Amino acid sequence: MAQVYVDPSIRACAQALLMEALEDVNRRVSCGDSFWTARTRVLEMHADEWVRLYGKDAADQAVRGLHMLAPTEVLDHETRRKQRTRSADLTRAHLAAYDPGRNTWLNRAWLSVFGVRLY
Template identity: 40%
Template structure:
C-alpha cells in the first residue's frame, strides 16, 4: 500500500511568524497590482526579493511556510475590498479608453479615405438593394426546399406508378401477382392510365403474357 504524502507540520510559533511575513508580502504586492502589473508576476517579484531576507530573519521553516501560503492565495486576495473595487474601476476605465482610441482611429481612417480615396469607402446600401438580396435568398431557399422535399415526393410517386404498371402486366393466377399487387387496392389494379404504362425496364408489349399462353 502506497504511503500517503502529507504536508509538513508547522508549529504555532512558526505559523504565526509565517503569517506576519505573508502580510508584509501582500502589502508589497498590492500597489504593484493596482498599478497594472500582472498579479502572478508581482508575486514572483516580491518573493524573489523577500525570501532570502525571510530565511535570515525567521529561519527556513517559517520562510517555507510563508511561501506555501503565498502560493495558496490568488493575487487579488492580497487586496482589500476597497482595493479590489478600485481595481475593477481602473480596468473598466482602461477598457473604455481602448474602445475610444479604436473608434478615433477608425474615424481618422475614414476621413483620410474620404479626402484622398473616396472610392474605397464602403457604400451605403439602398432599400432596393436590400430587397433584391432578400428576393435572392428567398429563391435559394425555395430551390433548397424543392431539392429536399419536392423531388423525393415526386420520385416516390413515380416509383408507385412503375410498381402499378408492373402489377398490371402480371397474370392474376401467377404467384408473382400477390407479391407485386398486394400494396394496391382493387380499384387501382383495374384502372389503366397513360402515365401508369411500363417505363424503362418494364416488359415490352411483345414480352407480356398473352391470354392464350
C-alpha cells in the same frame, strides 16, 4: 494519512511574514501593478531575506501561503475597486481607439457598471 506537526513559533512567524507580504502586494497593486506581477516582485524581494532571518521552514510556509491565495483573498476592497477602474479605463480607451464599431452606448454602459466590455 500521517499528520505533520509544525512548531507553533514557526507557524506564527510564517503568518506574520505572510501578512507583511499581503500588505506589500496590496500597496503595489494600488500603485498600478497587476496582482501576479506584484506577488512575484514581493517574493523576489523578500524570500531570500526571510530564509536568512527566520529559517527555511518559516519562509517556505509564507511563500506557499501567498501562492495558495487567490487575488480576491489577498486584495482588499479598495484595491480591487482601483484595479477594476483602471482596467475599465484601459478597455474604454482601447474600444475608442482600435475597435470603434463596438464602442456603442450599450458597451460603454456595461463597462461602466461591470468593468468589462459586453461584446
